[in-house]
Structure formats: structure tokens, C-alpha cells
Amino acid sequence: MGRLSSVLLKGFGALVLVAIVLSVVGTIVGIALSVIAAVLSLILTLAVLSVIALAAVGLLSLFGSDSSAGSGADTPAENRPDPEDRVRSRYVDGDLDDEAFERELERVLDAEDRSTRPGVDGSRTGSPAGERDRLRDR
Known part of the structure; x- marks a missing residue:
């Protein structure tokens, strides 16, 4: 029985060693994937925020008090x-x-x-x- 127990003990040790190596590799892969996911999430968040900021700037320029927006036709003649x-x-x-x-x-x-202005006779003397x-x- 000595020899069988020695083989079983070595086999069990090899299984434990494989389990430890796999858990370390799994942890490293998990950390790497988490970092990649965080970077992609940051890039996506910045892209969405930039689109929102550009939309806000566009709306402000569209609805803001732009001097060229309300000139001419919108202003009554007496003003x-x-x-x-x-x-x-x-x-x-x-x-x-x-x-x-x-x-x-x-x-x-x-x-x-x-001649069309009231109070003026049309001649420039x-x-x-x-x-x-x-x-x-x-």
C-alpha cells in the first residue's frame, strides 16, 4: 500500500497544483478583462457626453439670441x-x-x-x- 498511496498523493498534489495555477490564471484574465471593460466604458461615456455637449451647443446657437437670427424681416418697420x-x-x-x-x-x-416719405417734397435743393x-x- 505504500506505493499506491505515494502515487495517489502525487496525483492529488498535481491536481491541487493545477487548480491553483488555473485559479491564478483565471484571476489575471479576469483583471485584464475588467480593465479592458473599464477603458471601453470610459471611451463610450466620453463619446456619449461629447454628443450631448455638441447637441446642447447646437440648440443654444439655434435658439440663442443670435444677432443674425432676428434681423430684417422679423423687425417691424417702425422699430x-x-x-x-x-x-x-x-x-x-x-x-x-x-x-x-x-x-x-x-x-x-x-x-x-x-417722394414716398411723408412731409418731404421729393426735391433735393x-x-x-x-x-x-x-x-x-x-
Whole structure:
């Protein structure tokens, strides 16, 4: 019986050793898979958050107070500043010098149909300098 017990003991030891090696390998593989899953989860989370952030920025730019969004057609005619007033305010703000003011004023006055504006007779008898002085005095 001595020999049989020795063989059984060696076989049992080999099985225990195989079980320990397999459990260590399984643990290492499990840790590696957990790290891979965590990295993939992080990448997916960042991708989803970036899509949400881009959607939020898009919605804010779409519904935000963009100056080009509500210009022109949405503004009633009585709320829009008169072109002469705009030129005069640019001159007062210092954006235009005297010559540029005269050029802009002539351009605005030539572009307007003076006969359709109430209170104006449609004839331009004054000089551009006279118009400039008239607008300055307003």
C-alpha cells in the first residue's frame, strides 16, 4: 500500500497544483478583462457626453439670441432705425469722419425714394453740406 498511496498523493498534489495555477490564471484574465471593460466604458461615456455637449451647443446657437437670427424681416418697420439716423449715430460715435459722413449721407439720400416719405417734397435743393448740417442739428 505504500506505493499506491505515494502515487495517489502525487496525483492529488498535481491536481491541487493545477487548480491553483488555473485559479491564478483565471484571476489575471479576469483583471485584464475588467480593465479592458473599464477603458471601453470610459471611451463610450466620453463619446456619449461629447454628443450631448455638441447637441446642447447646437440648440443654444439655434435658439440663442443670435444677432443674425432676428434681423430684417422679423423687425417691424417702425422699430428699425432710419438710415439717416444710423449714419448720424455712426458719425456721432466717431466711426465716420466728415468726408465719410458726407459720402454715406449722399448714398443714403440717393438710395431713398424721397417722394414716398411723408412731409418731404421729393426735391433735393440743398447741398450735401447743408444736409449734413441739418442732420447734425437734429
